[in-house]
Amino acid sequence: MEKGYWEKIAPSYETEIFDVLKNDTSGKIVKAILSFAGPKKSVIDIGCAVGKWMPVLAPVFGKVHAIDISNNNLKIAAKKYPQYTNITYERVDMSASRLLPHTRIATKNNLVPVNRSKIKNYDSAICINAILTSSLKKRNLFFKHMASFIKKGGDLVLVVPSLESKLFSHIIANKFNVDNAKKDKAPNGKRAISQIRFIKDGVTDIDDVPTKHFLKEELDLLLSLAGFTVEKIEKINYKWSTEFHKPPNWLKNPEPWDWMVKATKK
16 A cells, blocks of 8 residues: 555545544544543644544644645545644655655645654554555554654554454355355465465455554554553454445344554653
């Protein structure tokens, strides 16, 4: 999932990309964010896309900084929420070898050149299904940069796709032939070799796009290595209709899920 992919999909983002906020009917993510929000606090939304979380963040934080790899996503977000005057926008490639020392931050009315060394770290951060790249190198850089944005003692809410859930869904589909899974053609040749290599790294397709999924224990380790103390990891459950076109009526629990992590910067 490179920059070009997100620039291209931006105009249809609302219909093409899974809406975590809408489908988290438990409200666990919002509750976690509200637990550390405050009118004098700042928050950075890392991988904000078209700004779905702005209506959650802007009313409860004094300052919201929204970053994304896609200029088109940022333009859409800024256009959607002109009523929030406490939001700034910036294009950032979280998988770059190093963050550019000079950047431009968009406010409501203008584009301001900024020296990155002058930017203060944020009290808190959210990152909702943004660490998706199939590249291990780029994921490592993403975690490194994410930590660099947050103050010592600052809070993080991270949501990522669950590898356990993905494999569980595959098992259900194959065992009970959900959505005619048994008619799916097995990959062969180079594609088969590629998928074997990917799955060993937790990468499996979503709509034919190789996408990183995470194990619970993997998340705990990665965040610890990146300089965080993990407070809790829990499931964000979704309806089976988000996974299958025609889920069987008897298919209830356990439901498919993402992992949500609440952590603090060491």
